Amino acid sequence: MSKRIAKELSDCTTSPPPGISITLPSDSDLHKWHVTLTPSPTSIYAGGTFGLVVTLPPDFPFRAPHIVFSTRIYHPNVTNDAAGNICLGLLKDENWKPGSRLRGVLEAVRGLLDEPNPDDPLEPRIADEFRREREVFDKNARAHVVSYAKGKPSFVVAAPAPAASGKEGKGGKA
Amino acid sequence: MDSDEDFMSAVSSEDDILPDDSENEDMSGGEDFDDFDEPDPDLGISKDFGQRKRVAYDIPFQVYKPADIQKQQDELVNEVNMILDIPKGEAAILLRHFRWNKERLIEDYMDRPRQVLEASGLALEPASLPKLEVLPGFMCDICCEDGDGLESFAIKCGHRYCVDCYRHYLAQKIKEEGEAARIQCPSGGCNLIIDARSLDLLVTPELTARYHELLNRTYVEDKDTLKWCPAPDCPNAIECGVKKKDLDKVVPTVSCLCEHRFCFGCILNDHQPAPCELVKRWLKKCADDSETANWISANTKECPRCGSTIEKNGGCNHMTCRKCKHEFCWMCMGLWSEHGTSWYNCNRFEEKSGLDARDAQAKSRVSLDRYLHYYNRYANHEQSARLDKNLSQKTEKKMVQLQKESGMSWIEVQYLNAASQALQTCRTTLMWTYAFAFYLARNNLTEIFEDNQKDLEMAVENLSAMFERPVTELADSKLKVELMDKTSYCNKRRIILLEDTAQNLADGRWTFNVELTGSAASSGPSNRA
Structure with missing residues (x-):
């Protein structure tokens, strides 16, 4: 499937989607991407630069890519820690389709910075704040941008992305 | 339902019930489904209480072998095929979409065929037989291969992928995720469901068997009135009209052809006369540590100063805590120093804190004794x-x-x-x-x-x-x-x-120490009991 990955990569680098630029940490490994994400100017996170680490499982595209924020972000759908896990329906294994494109996925992640989805939160407290006290949320989000998302993003994540072994038996229904 | 009489004749000798094919058609109509907000049609349970006083503990049920289950499905598919003039493969998809509620499917389809077809993942054009094609200049969007002679396949939505990728995708869904009835097109955002004939064309024989097995499962699992016999390796299903909300009124023990007797309400082994909710509580009570805690509270006391748990191991009431060296009276829990020399005759017996401690201990002891008696x-x-x-x-x-x-x-x-x-x-x-x-x-x-x-x-x-x-x-x-x-x-x-x-x-004449209409009378997620 390296052909597919190569194509996706060239798609995303020759005409990159807005606010997204991709580098490979190792030229020999197409399965690990470093993505630098610049939020849209209207986003509350505008002014920051965010690092994403994309890990493609060995049986990609039949399994979903694994994407985490390597830059701390104050967001209802991203864990507020160094692991930076993202809650995005598209990235869940049961919703993933082999026909989905990484380009679309990255755009969706960027879209989360414009429109957080408090109904499906990873951080219930932040989601609650987003809904009820938007000013406080905005202030906190901006403060996080100032503290963590200035300058060149780092691509170090706390917990390594699970090496998608892909063979988790779901045979419980047998 | 009109088959109460048949049921009754069946239950009169529960050890030799044979599935009676002539009754199978009776089962196809009238069931309700949770996701359609209809009042529950009564399958004869409450009626039976009035009619069948002689065997109030025995409830009507029917055992189906795999062939019966297949036959029921086929019959429903044929009916829909004839009434609506829809090819069988699509009739099956529609029935699965409507959780095998034939009446509702027909009604809805008559009213608005377009929406029904779309909602169940069937496009509009009349089905042409699915086939593999070799198209010039085709490139598979999954693997990005574009070799000459690459066989490709698409369902009606036109999202075309090479046959290898399609097969890989299906194998993963069927084998690993156990999906069968609702596998969607591999394209992101396309909800069209892959029909049975396309699957027959694409999947390998060993996978087809698994696929049909999974389809059979959805038939039983979609119906509230059907349940698999939980005995290991038993392929039979049992039909019973008892609803979750009835479980505080009846203990629906059924018995499979394999002789396994189980409760239709909670799938545990036969537990008559205790209702499911009590069984659940009882098993939990016996399994967890709550009785250890009871024993501790019945047989030990805490040091009034540091809280360490102490079991009295000698006759003397002058206690010295091993941990904090606090000295107190086991009888009244008061300071030992205040007892002076009259230690053998605790003079602070009426003191309130001591009284409370003793009360709690006595209560706990009684409840423990009661539990142990029954246990x-x-x-x-x-x-x-x-x-x-x-x-x-x-x-x-x-x-x-x-x-x-x-x-x-x-x-x-x-x-x-x-x-x-x-x-x-x-x-x-x-x-x-x-x-x-x-x-x-x-x-x-x-x-x-x-x-x-x-x-x-x-x-x-x-x-x-x-x-x-x-x-x-x-x-x-x-x-x-x-x-x-x-x-x-x-x-x-x-x-x-x-x-x-x-x-x-x-008749609701028992009173229980616990709420019977509790939140979890059965293992099902959507509980109305």
């Missing part, structure tokens, strides 16, 4: 039932031996088997009467219940004792008659007890 009897019957089971495995040997020694025929020695069966069933019933009794609040009916329980227990113990005698004695014709009498007496006592408890349960 010991429950556990005892559980163990005996297990031993009786071992015995029954030896029964066959016994029967052969008896045949040899007495010259009786195989039919003639069946009474041993009957006795063994009776012992096991009655023990199981007895076991659950103790869990039932633990939660039962005293009223004027409990005495009758306890008498019934006692009578059954005595009958069982008598039979049990007799059953263990050496074969040579059992061959005696007088003993044989006696054993048969005792067996039938046991069964009779069991039925009397079950009838009484079931009738009172149906």
Whole structure:
């Protein structure tokens, strides 16, 4: 499937989607991407630069890519820690389709910075704040941008992305 | 439903129910489904309480073998195929989408065919047979291969992928995710469901078997009135009209052709006369550590200063905490220094904190004693039932031996088997009467219940004792008659007890120490019980 990955990569680098630029940490490994994400100017996170680490499982595209924020972000759908896990329906294994494109996925992640989805939160407290006290949320989000998302993003994540072994038996229904 | 009479004739001898194909069509109509907000059509349960006082503990049910299940599905598909003039493959998809509610499908389809087809993942054009194609200049969007002669496939949405990728995708869905009826097109955001004929074309033979097995499963799993027999490797399903909300009124024990007896409400082994909710609580109570905690609170006290748990191991009431060296009186928990020299006669007995501590301890002790009373009897019957089971495995040997020694025929020695069966069933019933009794609040009916329980227990113990005698004695014709009498007496006592408890349960005459209409009467997620 390296052909597919190569194509996706060239798609995303020759005409990159807005606010997204991709580098490979190792030229020999197409399965690990470093993505630098610049939020849209209207986003509350505008002014920051965010690092994403994309890990493609060995049986990609039949399994979903694994994407985490390597830059701390104050967001209802991203864990507020160094692991930076993202809650995005598209990235869940049961919703993933082999026909989905990484380009679309990255755009969706960027879209989360414009429109957080408090109904499906990873951080219930932040989601609650987003809904009820938007000013406080905005202030906190901006403060996080100032503290963590200035300058060149780092691509170090706390917990390594699970090496998608892909063979988790779901045979419980047998 | 019009088949109450048929059901009744079936349940009158629960050990030899055979599926009656002529009744199968009766089952196809009238069921309700959770996701359609309709009032529950009554499958005859509450009606039965009025009509069938004689067997209130026995509920109507029907066992289906895999062939029956397949036949029912085929019949429904054929009907829809004829009525709506839809190809069978699509009729099946529509039926699955409507969770096998044929009436609703037909009604909805008549009203707005377009929406129905779209919602269930069927596009509009009449189906042309699916086929693999080689298209010039085709590149698969999944693997990005574009070689000449690359075979490709697309369902009606036109999202085309190479056959290898399609197969990989399907294998993953069918084998690993156990999906069958609702596999969507591999394209992101396309919800079109891959129809059965396309699957037949694409999947490898060994996967087709699995696929059809999964489709059969959805038929049973989609219907609230159908459940798989939980016995290992048993392929049968059981139909029963008892609803979750009825489970505080009835204990729906059913029995499969494989002889496994289980509760249709919670899938656990037969637990009559105790209702599902009580069983659930009882098992949890027996499994978790709450009784350890009770023991601790009944037999130990905490050091008034540091809180360490102390078990008194000698007669002296002058306690010195090992940990903090606090000295206190075990009787009143007060400071030892205040006791002066009158330590042998605690003079602060009336002090309030001491009083409270003693009250709590006494209460805990009573509740523990009560629990242990019922638990010991429950556990005892559980163990005996297990031993009786071992015995029954030896029964066959016994029967052969008896045949040899007495010259009786195989039919003639069946009474041993009957006795063994009776012992096991009655023990199981007895076991659950103790869990039932633990939660039962005293009223004027409990005495009758306890008498019934006692009578059954005595009958069982008598039979049990007799059953263990050496074969040579059992061959005696007088003993044989006696054993048969005792067996039938046991069964009779069991039925009397079950009838009484079931009738009172149906009439709501029992009062329990716990809420029976609790939040979790069964294992199902959407609980209305």
